[in-house]
Amino acid sequence: MDFGFRISPSSAVNLDNVDLEKFEELHRIEPDVYKCMACGSCSATCPAARFSGMSLRKVILALQRGKEKEALAMMKNCMLCGKCTMVCPRGINTRHLILSICRIYKEETK
């Protein structure tokens, strides 16, 4: 039946059910990932951002909220140019972090 409106599924994140096993694995090899303070410098400087929506800030956040698909879709557009590493005020080796994310979350994407 069509009532002329629909209720979209809740976008709420329930932190009780987020599986962080992979993120913990990432944290073990990239302890600095937790240092991200969501300043957005990486995304602002990213040459891929304007055309593709890539944002490392959002990737780091999405992974912690269990939104892996969203994160990995963005990551596809990264060119590994390393500009973000040069601007991160928390000194995170973001390029290395991106490679580690790819390695750990790889199977999931196929």
Add this chain to the structure above:
Amino acid sequence: MKENIVIIGGGIAGLEAAAQLLDLGYKPIIIEKNDHLGGHVADWNKLFPDMTPANDVVSSLVARAADANIFLNTEISFVNRLNDSYNIMLSNGISIITRIILLATGFSLFDASRKEEYGYGVYDQVITNKDLEHWFNTGDDPRIGDCAMNAVGFVHCVGSRDEKARNSQCSKVCCITAVKQAIELKQMFPESMVYCFYMDLRMFGKKFEDFYISAQRDYGIRFIRGRVSEVSENIDGRVIVKAEDTLSGKPVKVTLDLLVLMAGMVCSPDSTKVANMTSLPLDSDGFLKSRDNIADIIDSPREGIFYAGACTGPKTVPETLAEARAASLKIHLYIKGLEK
């Protein structure tokens, strides 16, 4: 020297000022309404940024101020303005005539039960920053540690930056206190998940940012940018917290074993009472009004009345101590001026 100096409030501000005035050769009088000295710091366990035991700070101040005339359990009944001095009547019946009053009456912790949506006093597993310090000191609080402690949350800005709570100011010390307490809990319960719900993180002081980075990197404390909108209790007595994760623009929900409210610093009713008795104005933030907020923060607009510490606004311990020292020097010079 016979000049009477009356210090109202025996917290760290009053004690430090008394110690300095003793060193300068005066015999100050401390009036403290509680049965012990040290004020709020006597209730804390370890102090940021170096985790100094609060007790060490208080006991060394108490020792240095020991030669002052100290009245505990004593309040001010009334103050009369005489020609060039004040007549202070104490609740124990003693009256003192003095030309110099130092207000070191400190602050009050915001009453967290007034933020009803957070459920303090209603839900068992909701406590305040002060309750947690008390537990660190005594281990005596069945709400903490007896439960699973799998997940713990901190709510920043409780009763601060909140016009509904009639306090639009930032209390300054609670961000760093939340980070400090989060680390301390994580050290005791390494397996637990610790969340901080913040609007902004205000890490203004010496080494505060290092504390924050360490909380993130070394302790994995999760910082979620968003104000907790409501708290409810589930059937097994755990609390459910709702907020918006403003960085992703999505609502978040989490179930916690313990929720700690970072109650802010507001002007104490005891300060206001004394201010009324001495016709001192309040500033627009509710704290005692200084002659000037840049150049003369320790001067009141009234002749012979000075301020030190958190009675003029939120302050850290080192800031309070620095003001108390400045106020004692000011008083010394003021007396020298009177003697001319």
